[in-house]
Amino acid sequence: QAQLVESGGGLVQAGGSLRLSCAASGIAFAIKSMGWYRQAPGKQRELVATITSGGSLNYADFVKGRFTISRDDAKNTVYLQMNSLKPEDTAVYYCNAFASLASYWGQGTQVTVSS
Numbered sequence: 453q454a455q456l457v458e459s460g461g462g463l464v465q466a467g468g469s470l471r472l473s474c475a476a477s478g479i480a481f482a483i484k485s486m487g488w489y490r491q492a493p494g495k496q497r498e499l500v501a502t503i504t505s506g507g508s509l510n511y512a513d514f515v516k517g518r519f520t521i522s523r524d525d526a527k528n529t530v531y532l533q534m535n536s537l538k539p540e541d542t543a544v545y546y547c548n549a550f551a552s553l554a555s556y557w558g559q560g561t562q563v564t565v566s567s
């Protein structure tokens with residue numbers, strides 16, 4: 453059974469850092485890309501960053517220069533290093549994995565940035 457397990461969320465003051473992790477398991481097909489999305493209360497889910505199996509990176513404009521996505525293929529794990537956090541970064545962060553013909557989601561991890 454396909455499963456994405458996220459960890460690393462929490463409460464941090466503005467200007468602080470957090471590192472999110474997402475471990476994928478049970479996905480039958482090769483993972484083509486993994487990424488992070490977020491959803492704040494009352495807002496739609498939005499892309500934060502993605503990384504393909506070939507190493508191509510894509511970031512939302514609002515995190516460029518502050519967040520870094522990386523992956524460990526041996527562990528089927530993707531990371532999101534978040535620096536210089538702002539209150540507007542407060543949201544539930546979801547991990548995503550895209551394999552052949554299917555997209556998988558984690559359960560989400562809460563990130564709260566206090567001012």
